Amino acid sequence: MRTQVAIVGGGPSGLLLGQLLHRAGIDTVVLERRSRDYVLSRVRAGVLETGLVDLMHEAGVGERMDREGFIHDGTLIANGDEQFRIDFHRLTGRHVMVYGQTEVTRDLYEARDAAGALTLHDCRGVKPHDLDTAAPFVTFLRDGAVHRLDCDFVAGCDGYHGPCRQEIPTEVRREYEKTYPFGWLGVLSETPPVSDELIYANSARGFALCSMRNATLSRYYIQCDLSDSPDDWTDDMFWEELKRRIPAEAAERLETGPSIEKSIAPLRSFVCEPMRWGRLFLCGDAAHIVPPTGAKGLNTAASDVHYLSNALKRFYHDRDDEGLERYSETALARIWKTERFSWWFSSLMHRYPDQSAFDLRIQQAELAFLRDNEAAQKAMAESYVGLPY
Ligand code: FAD
Ligand code: PHB
Numbered sequence: 001m002r003t004q005v006a007i008v009g010g011g012p013s014g015l016l017l018g019q020l021l022h023r024a025g026i027d028t029v030v031l032e033r034r035s036r037d038y039v040l041s042r043v044r045a046g047v048l049e050t051g052l053v054d055l056m057h058e059a060g061v062g063e064r065m066d067r068e069g070f071i072h073d074g075t076l077i078a079n080g081d082e083q084f085r086i087d088f089h090r091l092t093g094r095h096v097m098v099y100g101q102t103e104v105t106r107d108l109y110e111a112r113d114a115a116g117a118l119t120l121h122d123c124r125g126v127k128p129h130d131l132d133t134a135a136p137f138v139t140f141l142r143d144g145a146v147h148r149l150d151c152d153f154v155a156g157c158d159g160y161h162g163p164c165r166q167e168i169p170t171e172v173r174r175e176y177e178k179t180y181p182f183g184w185l186g187v188l189s190e191t192p193p194v195s196d197e198l199i200y201a202n203s204a205r206g207f208a209l210c211s212m213r214n215a216t217l218s219r220y221y222i223q224c225d226l227s228d229s230p231d232d233w234t235d236d237m238f239w240e241e242l243k244r245r246i247p248a249e250a251a252e253r254l255e256t257g258p259s260i261e262k263s264i265a266p267l268r269s270f271v272c273e274p275m276r277w278g279r280l281f282l283c284g285d286a287a288h289i290v291p292p293t294g295a296k297g298l299n300t301a302a303s304d305v306h307y308l309s310n311a312l313k314r315f316y317h318d319r320d321d322e323g324l325e326r327y328s329e330t331a332l333a334r335i336w337k338t339e340r341f342s343w344w345f346s347s348l349m350h351r352y353p354d355q356s357a358f359d360l361r362i363q364q365a366e367l368a369f370l371r372d373n374e375a376a377q378k379a380m381a382e383s384y385v386g387l388p389y
Contacts, residue, residue: 003029003118005312006138006151008126008164010039010119012101013284013301014157015108019059020309022115026316029149030119031126031140033158036109043188043261045101046211046219047072047198047295049386052104052302053097061107068214069099075384077370078201081247084371085197091374091381100213101298128154128167132278155308156282157301160270165286168277180267180291180346181353182206185224187238188261193218194246194254200293200349201246202367207293207350208245221292223350230262238262267291269343271335274328281308281327288335290342293349299386300338304331306389334387341383 005021007014010032018028032039048056048069056062073089088095112119123140130136131154138149156164165173184207193212201208206223213219222241224233235258243251270289275282284301307330311323348366352359370376 001029001147002150003027004151004316005153005155006031006128006136006149007155007157008128008138009156009158009162009286010034010036010109010121011157011159011284012105012108012298013286013305014155015105015112016055016059016302017155017157017283017305017309018117019061019108019111019115020055020305021312022112022117023058023060024309024313024317026312028117029151030112030117031123031138031149032119032121033123033126035121040102040106040109043100043102043186043219043263045292045295045298046098046213047299048097048099048104049299049302050094050096051306051386051389052299055302055306056104056107059108059111061111064103064107065097065099068103069097070212070214071095072098072197074197076195076197076199077367078199078203078247078250079364079367079371080203082371083199083247086370086377086381086384088381088385091378092385094385096295096385098212104298126158126163128156128164128280131167131280134279136279152279153312154280156280156286157284159285160289162286164280165272165282167280168272168274172274172277174273176269176271176273178269178343180269180350181226182223182350183226183228183264183266184209184221184292185228185230185233185238185264186219186221186262187235187259188213189218189220189257189259190216191218191255191257192216194250199246199250200345202349202351202363203245204351205241205245208242210242210246210250224264226266228264230264233262235259235262265292267293267346269339271332271339273332275304275331276324276328281324283308287331288339290339291346292342293346294342294384296338296342300335303334303389307331334389337387338383345380
């Protein structure tokens with residue numbers, strides 16, 4: 001088989017890249033390790049920056065999102081029983097869109113099918129070769145046979161655990177990592193959201209987040225120990241703990257119900273440099289991870305896809321490889337700012353096991369500063385709605 005761009009990974013990065021390239025007349029094949037049902041069953045991000053919303057339109061898949069997504073002009077920050085609002089619209093003139101990653105992925109799969117572009121699921125042992133030559137290829141095992149896909153470029157959109165990043169030689173690759181001493185226990189429930197806007201809550205018992213997917217589907221998270229397992233938490237225990245961490249008036253309004261998904265995600269900050277080696281280009285979680293506070297994971301993947309799709313269009317349409325040459329540098333400049341924001345917002349909102357009395361006072365002072373200072377709110381809002389591409 002031959003294609004122009006071999007895309008490893010059929011998550012949001014790989015699918016969005018595939019769709020943008022397809023619309024520009026560039027041929028791609030997506031190789032995905034899992035089944036489509038498995039990919040679509042993963043409950044992950046829920047908040048889209050306007051940059052990603054624009055890319056969905058550019059990819060020709062914005063219609064359902066426009067119809068079913070919810071525009072949020074602000075968010076609530078709670079500290080114990082106190083609460084204040086960050087007004088994105090007033091501070092930045094912009095907003096975010098609540099529309100689940102599963103819906104984004106579903107729309108992109110449907111568009112890819114409609115375009116007749118090839119997606120191969122259940123590919124095992126995917127391995128890129130000859131990335132430092134002009135004729136790279138990818139081998140993989142599928143239906144009991146070894147296949148070879150020749151290409152001009154390989155896009156590593158294979159997530160944090162994928163194989164592509166490992167192809168960058170260790171003497172070239174530099175990895176920066178920070179782990180956090182807690183995780184997030186997340187629950188999805190078929191109940192109306194407790195609030196029209198998200199509530200990020202700092203409480204003496206730890207962080208909590210009230211989010212949503214639509215008018216009848218809520219997503220809630222609480223900070224938990226890394227050693228916890230979802231089975232340790234019955235639904236009743238989860239709801240009780242959530243109520244104790246959000247302001248009393250929200251707790252009274254909270255509608256509870258059976259969980260339809262319950263999982264724990266560890267929190268991590270991670271960046272791999274460079275994001276390009278020879279003819280390999282990394283996008284999304286394959287190259288970087290942020291803690292979910294501030295909802296930047298999927299959005300940062302989208303900004304990579306923006307830079308890479310434009311660079312590839314320049315290469316194929318104008319025979320100009322400057323965008324490809326500068327891809328890593330350009331993408332990383334934005335990523336590090338987003339890493340900073342996610343780290344800062346995580347530090348502001350969680351209780352740390354080793355937090356001293358001094359640390360706690362500083363955290364409280366920072367929350368009060370954010371509540372009272374318009375410049376601080378503007379800085380927060382600009383990062384939350386998304387830095388410019
Ligand atoms: P992925 O979504 O990881 O997609 C990579 C794809 O590559 C997968 O489909 C995978 O099966 C495939 N793959 C892996 N290995 C191979 C291989 N060897 N061969 C072929 N294919 C392969 N972000 C937020 O903003 N908010 C959240 O609430 C949030 N919650 C999250 C919860 C969890 C548990 C995780 C893991 C992430 C969460 N994120 C969240 C982050 C967000 O979901 C990711 O940033 C986003 O999915 C990145 O998209 P991606 O396509 O780069 O990677
Ligand atoms: C979500 O809805 O899953 C979500 C929203 C905001 C975040 C993280 C996750 O910061």
